[in-house]
Amino acid sequence: MKKTSIWTNIKDIDCKMLDKDIEVDVLIVGGGITGLSTLLELQNSNLKTILVERNICGHGVTSRSTAKITYLQEQIYMNTRKSSYDKASQYLKSQIEAASRLKDIITKNHIDCDLKEVSSYIFTNDEKNVAKLESEYDFLTNNHVNVEKTKLKGVNNILALKVDNTYTFHPLKYINYLKNLMKDFIYENSKVEAIDKKDGYYYSRVNGHIIKSKYVVFATHYPYFLIPLLFPFKNHVETSYIGAKEVKNTQDISAINIDKPCISMRYYGDGKKNYLIYLFQSFSSCNIKSIHDNFDELNRKYHFYYIWSNKDIITNDYIPYIGRVYKDDDTFLLACGYNTWGFTNGCLAGKILSDIITKKDNPYIDLFSPHRNINLNKILRLPIDLGCSVKAILKSTKNNVNNMSIIYKKIDGKNVAIYKDKKGKEHIVLNKCPHMKCGLVFNEVEETWDCLCHGSRFTIDGKCIEGPSNYDISFK
Numbered sequence: 446m447k448k449t450s451i452w453t454n455i456k457d458i459d460c461k462m463l464d465k466d467i468e469v470d471v472l473i474v475g476g477g478i479t480g481l482s483t484l485l486e487l488q489n490s491n492l493k494t495i496l497v498e499r500n501i502c503g504h505g506v507t508s509r510s511t512a513k514i515t516y517l518q519e520q521i522y523m524n525t526r527k528s529s530y531d532k533a534s535q536y537l538k539s540q541i542e543a544a545s546r547l548k549d550i551i552t553k554n555h556i557d558c559d560l561k562e563v564s565s566y567i568f569t570n571d572e573k574n575v576a577k578l579e580s581e582y583d584f585l586t587n588n589h590v591n592v593e594k595t596k597l598k599g600v601n602n603i604l605a606l607k608v609d610n611t612y613t614f615h616p617l618k619y620i621n622y623l624k625n626l627m628k629d630f631i632y633e634n635s636k637v638e639a640i641d642k643k644d645g646y647y648y649s650r651v652n653g654h655i656i657k658s659k660y661v662v663f664a665t666h667y668p669y670f671l672i673p674l675l676f677p678f679k680n681h682v683e684t685s686y687i688g689a690k691e692v693k694n695t696q697d698i699s700a701i702n703i704d705k706p707c708i709s710m711r712y713y714g715d716g717k718k719n720y721l722i723y724l725f726q727s728f729s730s731c732n733i734k735s736i737h738d739n740f741d742e743l744n745r746k747y748h749f750y751y752i753w754s755n756k757d758i759i760t761n762d763y764i765p766y767i768g769r770v771y772k773d774d775d776t777f778l779l780a781c782g783y784n785t786w787g788f789t790n791g792c793l794a795g796k797i798l799s800d801i802i803t804k805k806d807n808p809y810i811d812l813f814s815p816h817r818n819i820n821l822n823k824i825l826r827l828p829i830d831l832g833c834s835v836k837a838i839l840k841s842t843k844n845n846v847n848n849m850s851i852i853y854k855k856i857d858g859k860n861v862a863i864y865k866d867k868k869g870k871e872h873i874v875l876n877k878c879p880h881m882k883c884g885l886v887f888n889e890v891e892e893t894w895d896c897l898c899h900g901s902r903f904t905i906d907g908k909c910i911e912g913p914s915n916y917d918i919s920f921k
C-alpha cells in the first residue's frame with residue numbers, strides 16, 4: 446500500500462528557484478490551482494506577472510483531492526440557502542460557469558489531463574435526508590438546472606439527484622501543463638517570508654532576495670496573516686481520508702452523499718489500471734480520534750492501493766473568500782475557503798482576481814468578497830470553533846501515538862517532540878505550530894506533524910508543507 450496520493454505518481458516539470466532581486470507588476474504567492482489559474486488569466490494582460498511557490502507547484506492541497514469538476518456540491522446550496530436564497534442561486538450560477546470554463550481551457554488547449562465527462566450524483570440512504578434532496582431538486586429546477594431524480598447503482602441509496610456537464614480529471618497533469626506553458630514566470634522552492642509596503646509598492650522577501658511589485662495575490666490555501674480578516678474565526682478545517690483501489694472497469698460517474706459519514710467517489714483509469722477513488726469520512730479536524738485508527742479502519746474495509754488524507758477550509762457561510770484583503774484596495778488580494786470544491790472555485794478565483802487587477806467588471810465580486818457582512822450562521826459557529834481549538838490544543842499535549850515512538854520533553858527550555866523512525870533515527874521538532882501556537886499531533890500514517898486547529902502540516906524534520914503556518918518547526 447502506498448501512503449501517498451494517487452496523483453503524485455507522475456514526473457513534475459522542473460521550475461527554477463528565485464535567485465535575484467526582481468521587479469514585476471503582479472506577484473502571485475502559491476502555486477496550487479488558485480495561483481496557476483490567476484497566472485493563466487493574467488497572461489492576457491500586459492502586466493508582468495510572476496508566481497512563487499515555496500515547495501513544488503500543485504503539491505499542496507490540490508494534489509490530494511478527488512479531482513471532480515462539478516457544480517453538484519453535496520449540501521452547499523442547502524446550507525447557503527439558509528441565509529440567502531439569492532446568494533445560493535448566484536453561487537450555483539458561478540459554479541456552473543466555472544466548471545464549463547475549466548473544461549473549455551482543457552479542451553481548447555488540448556491539455557492531456559485525462560478529462561472525462563461524467564454524470565454527478567448527490568444521494569442519501571437516510572430517510573431523514575430525503576426531504577433535503579427533494580428541496581435541493583426544487584432549488585436546482587427553479588434555477589434552470591436539468592436535474593433528474595434517480596437511484597445510484599452499486600451503492601445503498603434511497604434517492605439520488607443526477608446532473609450532467611460535469612467532469613473528472615488528473616489534477617497534477619493539468620497543473621504540469623500550466624507550469625510548462627508559463628515556466629518562465631514561475632519560481633519554485635521560493636517561499637515568501639515577509640511582505641512590506643512602502644510608497645505604493647510591495648517588497649516581498651524570498652530566498653534572501655526582494656520582489657518589488659504593485660500587486661500581491663495570496664493563493665496560499667490559508668493566509669498566514671491574521672489581520673485584517675481574522676480568518677481563523679471565520680472558518681474551520683475539515684480532514685478527510687481518501688483511498689484508491691483497483692477495479693476491473695471504470696464508470697463515468699462522480700458521486701457524494703449528504704449523510705454522515707460522508708462518502709464520495711469517482712473512477713480513474715491510467716491506461717494500464719483502473720481505480721475507484723473513495724473518500725471516506727470528512728470531519729472537523731479537531732474531532733479526529735486517532736489518525737492511525739481512521740486509516741486502519743479504511744484499509745481493513747477496502748484494501749486500498751493508495752491511501753492519503755487531505756484538509757480543506759470550510760467557511761462559516763459555505764461561500765469562498767475571493768477578493769480584496771483590505772476594503773477598496775485592489776492591490777492586495779486573496780482566494781481561499783473553497784469548502785472542498787476547489788477546482789471550480791480556483792478557476793473562478795483566477796478570473797475574479799485578474800478582473801479586479803485589470804479593472805474589469807465581474808458579477809461575482811460582491812458574492813465572494815472577504816468583507817461580506819457577518820451573518821447569523823457565522824455568529825452561531827464561533828463558540829463551536831473556539832471549543833474545537835481548545836480541544837485540539839489539549840489533545841496535542843497528550844501522548845497520542847500507538848507505537849510509542851514519540852517522546853515529548855523540554856530541551857533548552859523549549860517543548861520538543863522526538864520521533865524515532867524505523868531505523869532508530871531521532872527527528873526532533875518544536876511541538877508548537879508557529880501560526881497560533883496550537884500543539885501538534887503526530888500523523889503516524891503519513892509521518893507528518895499536523896495542527897488540528899488550523900490545518901498546518903510539517904515533515905518529521907519540521908519543514909512546513911501546508912499552511913497557514915509560514916514557518917518551519919525544525920529544532921536546531
Ligand SMILES: Cc1cc2nc3c(=O)[nH]c(=O)nc-3n(C[C@H](O)[C@H](O)[C@H](O)COP(=O)(O)OP(=O)(O)OC[C@H]3O[C@@H](n4cnc5c(N)ncnc54)[C@H](O)[C@@H]3O)c2cc1C
Nearest residue numbers: 475477478479499505506507510511512513637786787788
Ligand atoms: C479530501 C478533499 C477532497 C477534495 N476533492 C475535491 C474535488 O473533488 N473537487 C474539487 O473541486 N475540489 C476538491 N477539494 C478541494 C480542493 O482540492 C482545494 O480547495 C484546492 O486544491 C485548493 O487549492 P489552492 O490553490 O487554494 O491551495 P493549494 O493547492 O494548497 O496551493 C497553495 C500553495 O501555496 C503554497 N504556499 C503557501 N505559503 C507560501 C509562501 N509563503 N510562499 C510561497 N508559496 C506558498 C503552498 O506550498 C501550496 O502549494 C478537495 C479537498 C479535500 C480536503
